[in-house]
Amino acid sequence: MTKSDRGTAVNRRSLLAAGALISAVEVSTAPAASAASSRYVRGMAVLRRVSGDRGAEVIESLSDVAPDLGRYVVEFAYGDVYARPGLDLRQRQLVTIGALAAQGDTAPQLRFHIDAALQVGLSPVEVVEALIHIVPFMGFPRALNAVNVARDVFADRGITFKPPAQTDGRDRYERGVQKLVEVDGQHGLDVVESLRDIAPDLGRYVVEFAFGDVYHRPWLTAPQRQLVTIGALTAFGDTAPQLRVHLGAALRVGLSRDQVVEALIHVVPYAGFPRVLNAVTVARDVFEELPG
Incomplete structure (x- = not known):
């Protein structure tokens, strides 16, 4: 040779x-x-x-x-x-970013799809926000690695921007409860209450960090956040109870049943049929339990 x-x-x-x-x-x-x-x-x-x-x-x-x-x-x-009509390309890239970042060993593919997200009209702030959003679900290491990939994509494109920082001075638990009820309804509070006899601090962290800090950030809409969440939980697998909560939350914040199913189907090329089939079974149960 x-x-x-x-x-x-x-x-x-x-x-x-x-x-x-x-x-x-x-x-x-x-x-x-x-x-x-x-x-x-x-x-x-x-x-x-x-x-x-x-x-x-x-x-x-x-x-x-x-x-x-x-x-x-x-x-x-x-x-x-x-090519399916249920979600637009920006919504599909949010699902994709969530799915790839959640798996943790997909840096080359994540690089491609962060670039694609910018190509179809997502802003750098929205891309970074989607990566921050996965922390409560997938942990800091995957989010940190994904943000480093995003930094490289921005550099390749010559993108510079001033990243926003949270400045809300209200009590984190107070604003977390407000956001939790907005997203999950009374069921979210019931989950936190169910931890009181064994791990009350865990319940407090869910309220303060997941909802008071992360969900409360204004740089993605509530439907956008649920698309990222659906992509991440479905691709990660073994998250049926959490997926059940967040599929219900997706409907609560304005996504339609068709959009929820479309987000699940969209994960197939990135995480395979078994995880998506399992997620669709969860979705069926959620739809049967909720009116409309």
Whole structure:
């Protein structure tokens, strides 16, 4: 193998590692013109809207090892899922950011989708806010790693902005209770009360930190926050009780049942069918328990 060949191989491996759900131009791995499916054509059109011209080399890099994988990304992730009408592209990127950040080992894909989020119109503040929002659900390490990815994307794009900081001086528990009732209703208070006999401080932290600090931040709307939450809890898996609460909260703050189901379906390309099937079972139970 020549030095040039080795360089090409290394570049191909790096592109594969980038793993981004690819970009936007037909390349040699596209189906032949006579065999191109409507799903592929539709997927490439959506992909252009999401990613501009980025990522064509990733598709090309699959041609010698898994050309069908590139086709599946275009046809299924974009031609089937992203093309569905239930959520707009900004909403879909919030779900995606939540799902990828929650999994913790998806930095290349998160990089691609933070860039895509900016491409479809989310602001840098909204992107960072979505990453801060996952802390109560997934912990600080995943959020810190994701924010570092966002910093790199902003630098690549030449984006500078003044990040906002919370200045509300009210008592954290007071504002947390207010936000908890707004999002979860009486059920949220019941959960906190249920901890009083075993871990009262845990209940207080839920109120003060999760809702008084994080949920109270004004830089995402309540429906946007629930889209991030749904993406994160579904992708993480093993969170049925929490997902039940937050699917109900999503309906409470204004998302429709169709939008909730759409957010769950959107997670499939990022976390797979089993987690989404489990989440849909939770959603069915929530819908049956709530009026309307």
